[in-house]
Amino acid sequence: GAGVSQSPRYKVAKRGQDVALRCDPISGHVSLFWYQQALGQGPEFLTYFQNEAQLDKSGLPSDRFFAERPEGSVSTLKIQRTQQEDSAVYLCASSTDSISNYEQYFGPGTRLTVT
Amino acid sequence: AQRVTQPEKLLSVFKGAPVELKCNYSYSGSPELFWYVQYSRQRLQLLLRHISRESIKGFTADLNKGETSFHLKKPFAQEEDSAMYYCALRSGAGSYQLTFGKGTKLSVIP
Secondary structure (H helix, E strand, O other): OOOOEEEOOEEEEOOOOOEEEEEEOOOOOOEEEEEEEOOOOOOEEEEEEEOOEEEEOOOOOOOOEEEEOOOOOOEEEEEOOOOHHHOEEEEEEEEOOOOOOOOOEEOOOEEEEEO | OOEEEOOOOEEEEEOOOOEEEOOEEEOOOOOEEEEEEEOOOOOOEEEEEHHHOOOEOOEEEOOEOOOOEOOEEEOOOOHHHOEEEEEEEEOOOOOOOEEEOOOEEEEEEO
């Protein structure tokens, strides 16, 4: 079946521009996660949704970052007034709500380059 | 705060040689540990988890709470094992956040 998809796959933005990154999770997956992966680093947690509720946004690096999942399916990560330090791969992952069989399925990522 | 350390950025081994990718963690409770793998031009995917105590693609990993380690091992490396490997920690049942290490790039030399 279809896995997690993300669009666009690549995004180049000029410093100061706003960007929106989309994530389509696996159908029926309740939980959705966003991670930021800088060059040479592992993924770092940004935020977590359970259905449409954003239960944890403790990893968002600044108030320029905003995420939503209004209908409990597709999610959008928005970055306002992009800065060079925002350049990274943004990963989306989804999982079922089963604690006993927990696995996060990752999308291919969106590579954001801020010039 | 929880932390995952993978001390080697790059590990090169010859085909057929044993492989050990190191992972140490710091967490005061009872964590769940995972290994994720990313093959070239593919997405990050789960390789194995400590609670399953299974062998996947010949890889095994044992959680050593005394040494706070979760090293990934394979007795005979294959060329197709070349990939980025990430160790990750979840702070236990009811938690959802994964904390990743920086990753180790495994290169298997034919």
